[in-house]
Amino acid sequence: MKNIIFIAPPAAGKGTQSNLLKEKYGYVHISTGDMLREVIASGSTLGMEVKNIIDKGELVSDELIINLIKDKLATLDGKPFILDGFPRTLNQAVALNKILKDDSYEVIYLDITEEEAVKRIEGRVSCSCGKTYNLNDEGLKPKVNDICDVCGNKLVKRDDDNVEAFKVRFEIFLSNIEPLINFYKSKNKFNVIDVNKDLNEKFKEISRIVAND
Ligand SMILES: [Zn+2]
Numbered sequence: 001m002k003n004i005i006f007i008a009p010p011a012a013g014k015g016t017q018s019n020l021l022k023e024k025y026g027y028v029h030i031s032t033g034d035m036l037r038e039v040i041a042s043g044s045t046l047g048m049e050v051k052n053i054i055d056k057g058e059l060v061s062d063e064l065i066i067n068l069i070k071d072k073l074a075t076l077d078g079k080p081f082i083l084d085g086f087p088r089t090l091n092q093a094v095a096l097n098k099i100l101k102d103d104s105y106e107v108i109y110l111d112i113t114e115e116e117a118v119k120r121i122e123g124r125v126s127c128s129c130g131k132t133y134n135l136n137d138e139g140l141k142p143k144v145n146d147i148c149d150v151c152g153n154k155l156v157k158r159d160d161d162n163v164e165a166f167k168v169r170f171e172i173f174l175s176n177i178e179p180l181i182n183f184y185k186s187k188n189k190f191n192v193i194d195v196n197k198d199l200n201e202k203f204k205e206i207s208r209i210v211a212n213d
Contacts, residue, residue: 001080003100005087005178005189008110009173010166011117012195013202017110018082020203028079030164032142035068036060062092070099080210087103097187106209107184110202112195114170121166127157139199156159 004027008014021027036054039047053060065086073081087093123136127148133155134140142148146155184190191209193202 001027001212003080003105004082004083004206004210005096005105005107006110007107007177009112009114009117009170009177011120011170012110012112013199014084015109015198017108017203017206018084021206022117024203024207026130028076028081029084030069030072030081031084032065032069032184035065035072035210039068062089062095064208065092066095066099069096073099073116075198087180089174090183093183094122102187105189106191107189108206109181109190109192110195110210111192114167114174117170118163121163125157127153128153129153 004021006014006018018027035054036050040051040054048161050060050064069083069086077132077176079196083096087096104171105212120134123134124132125135125142125146126132127150129148129151131148131150132140133142133148147153148155193205197205
C-alpha cells in the first residue's frame with residue numbers, strides 16, 4: 001500500500017477512515033501532535049528543547065518536525081503510514097517532499113462543504129458512557145432516538161455555542177490549505193473524496209487510490 005498524506009477540513013470524518021485503514025491494511029497513524037507529546041515525554045535533550053519552545057507559546061519549526069517524522073519513519077519497518085496534521089503549509093509540503101519518494105505516497109482530501117460540516121457538528125450527541133453518535137449521519141445514528149445503543153442511557157447534545165468558533169476554524173483551514181492543494185495537484189498526487197458518499201464507498205475509493213499496482 002502507498003503511504004497517505006491525509007488532508008481534510010474539521011468534521012470531514014478523517015478519524016473514521018484512518019481507523020478503517022489501520023484495521024484493514026495495518027497503516028501506522030502518525031499525528032504530529034502525538035509525536036511532539038511523545039518526544040517531550042521521553043525526556044531526551046530534543047524533548048526538553050521541544051517542551052521549552054511549546055511552553056513559551058512558540059511554534060515548533062518545520063525543520064524540527066521534519067526531523068521527527070524522519071526518525072519516526074525509520075522505525076516503521078516498511079509498514080505504510082498515514083500522515084495526519086502535517087503538512088499544513090506550502091513550505092512544510094516542500095520540506096516533506098525532500099524525504100518522501102515521489103512514487104511512495106498519495107494525498108487524500110476529504111471534500112466537505114462548510115454547511116455539511118456545521119450540520120455534522122450540530123448533530124453530535126454523546127452518552128455518559130463515552131460512546132458518541134451523530135443524528136445527522138445515517139451511519140452514526142443510535143438505533144433508538146436519543147438512547148445509547150450500548151448502555152440505554154439518554155443521549156445528550158453538546159453545547160451549541162461552539163458552532164460559531166467551528167465556522168471560524170473551518171474558514172481558516174480552507175484559506176491556509178489552498179497553496180498546499182495546488183502544490184499536490186501539480187505533482188499529480190491530489191485525490192478528492194466526496195464525503196457525501198456512503199462510508200464503505202469512501203473507504204473502497206481510498207483503497208483503490210493507495211493500492212500498489
Ligand atoms: Zn452509553
